[in-house]
Amino acid sequence: MNTMDHVIFSEIAEQVSDFDPITLAEMDSVKLMDRTDLKFMIPVSRLSYILSLVQSHYRVLEMESKRIFTYETLYYDTRELTLYHQHQAGRLNRYKIRHRNYVDTKGSYFEIKLKNNKGRTIKTRIKREMGGCGGLDEHSGSFLRGTTNLNPDRLKPTLWVHYGRITLVSIYTTERITIDLDLTFSSDGRSREFGYVAIVEVKHEKENSASFFLEMMRRQRFREGGISKYCFGMISIFSGVKHNRFKSKVKFLHKLQSQNALHVPVRHTQFI
Secondary structure, eight states, X not given: OOHHHHHHHHHHHHHHTTSEEEOTTGXXXXXXXXXXXXXXXXEXXXXXXXHHHHGGGEEEEOBTXXXXXXXXXXXXXXXXXXXXXXXXXXXXXXXXXXXXXXXXXXXXXXXXXXXXXXXXXEEEEEEOOSOOOSSOOHHHHHHHHHHXXXXXXGOEXXXXXXXXXXEEEESSSSEEXXXXXXXXXXXXXXXXXXXXXXXXXXXXXXXXXXXXXXXXHHHTTOOSOOOOHHHHHHHHHOTTSOOGGGHXXXXXXHHHHHHHHXXXXXXXXXXX
């Protein structure tokens, strides 16, 4: 991380420290395992300012004096990358299969995410041991068989994603916002880091729910239409993988990358 990145992340940490906290137990009412969600990709250089705009409407998750948490996620796919290609094609009733480590709290889960044909995201999970370096164990495989039509024997570890996460919870509505930053993708000895972009996901129980955060993002001219971390990582690591549906996102990322390399402050970036 270069000097500029250190300054930006210090500013973000300082801004996050000004929020009122919420505990994990208090957040139980907004788990939103069945939800609608919207994604944004934003330059990390704008994040501190965005946080300052929404501070009075949200609380931030805090555990043991920490407010930015380290996550490790291992995604599974077939050798043919069937699950990735279903996402790339925009198919509904599609899955993400992953093992997630919550590094700071030593928690770990095997998770199944379904995007159904009504546009809702439904997540189910079981607690597992920390790790997830190899193929699916018997317990995870049995859970997968009982929850989906996927064959666990066809799935293999495909992509690691490491990142820091800030979680905001609305004071006034059933809304949760996750902000993932300092992303690193790795697979088979290859690795890519993206310190200059944050992936923001706004999660609601009901579609078209009121959201101060969404209102603010629209005022700042950020358009909805981000990309999942899995698809982002696959494009970054596997250079030949088909990504027609994500071309505008890739163009936006290249723009941010060039601005970051030149140390150009991003003031009015609009998602293209």
